[in-house]
Amino acid sequence: MWAAVIQMQSIGDLNYNCERAHRLVEAAAGRGAKLIALPEYFSCLGPPESIRAHAQLLDGPLVQGFQQQARDKGVFLLLGSIPERSAESEKIYNTAVLLQPSGEILACYRKIHLFDIDIPGRVRFRESDHILPGKEIIATALPGEEFTVGLTICYDLRFPELFRALVSRGAEIILTPAAFSQVTGRDHWEVLLRARAIENQTYILAPAQYPHPAQSLRTYGRSLIVDPWGVVLAQAADREDIIYADLDRRHLQRLRVELPCLASRCL
Structure with missing residues (x-):
């Protein structure tokens, strides 16, 4: 499966961010990507009050616009995360939405x-x-494909038990959209992503936020695609970027047979 990971430079302007996201998804689909992943808070990144102000329901215009694009391009599209309005609280959810080629929420x-x-x-x-x-x-x-995907977001990366639970549910690709801090990202981002890939023998797709010049939030960027051996297949430059890799399920299955860590688990 040819996959694309999109690195963005989102700000607090919903319309600006969505226009950029649509253009980047269009470019990735034009390169033949079947699975395309956007980063955490791709639609709005900024102070908590700004994010909360842009929260929508899952059937709102934000998701609907990308549902149409997924349908038009025939791709699996991860909306890395959006601020989702809650019916029960003034607080919101940080929600990743995976769309299928029909445009429906998967x-x-x-x-x-x-x-x-x-x-x-x-x-x-x-x-x-x-x-x-x-x-x-x-x-x-993924309907019509061989792969099973697991979903995580940003800080989840520090909790290996979540990744193992996803693998126990069949995950062979784990999507980890993020807006990782520069302070921790310099030392931890790549190390943690490669570790999660190695210990779970999965592909990891990690679309990230790189700071826009007008953005006060200093994120790290360096979006990655990592294979089940821990090899970095692609890394984004320090700018808005799209990276690509071919995800080979036979390669994953072979590694799991030759180094049967998952089969050897006792806990």
Whole structure:
């Protein structure tokens, strides 16, 4: 399966971001990509109040616009995450939406692990102050394809038990859209992604946010596609970018037979 990972430079302007996203998806589909992945908060990236102000329901115009594009291009399209309005709370969900070539929603994953940090005198950020945690682990087969994909978002990367749970549900590709911090990204981003790929013998597709000059939030970028041996198949430049790789299920299956880590599990 020919796959594309899109790196964006999103800001707080919904219309600007969506126009850029549509153009990038168009370009990736034009290169023959069958699975295309956008990053976390591709539609709006900024302070919590800005993200919350742009929250929509899953049947809102944001998702509908990309459903039409997925249908027109005949692709699987990951909306890496959008701010999803909740009917039960003023807080919102950080939600990844996977669309299928028919345009229908194939799966939704609401971010389980919320980034809360408080270092006195240095930094305080609590995602849980404005985001509701998800509860479901989501893996789904791609209709008409051989692969099963698992969904994660950003901070989930630090929790290997979630990735193992996805593999236990059949995942062979794990999608990890992110807006990873520059501070931690320099040392942890590639290391963690490669580790999750190696220990679970899965492909990892990680579309990320690279900071726009007008964006105060300093994200890391360096979007990656990693194979089940931990080899980096593609890495984005430090700009808006699209990277591509061929995902070979036979390669994955062969590695799982030759190094039977998953079959040897005792826990």
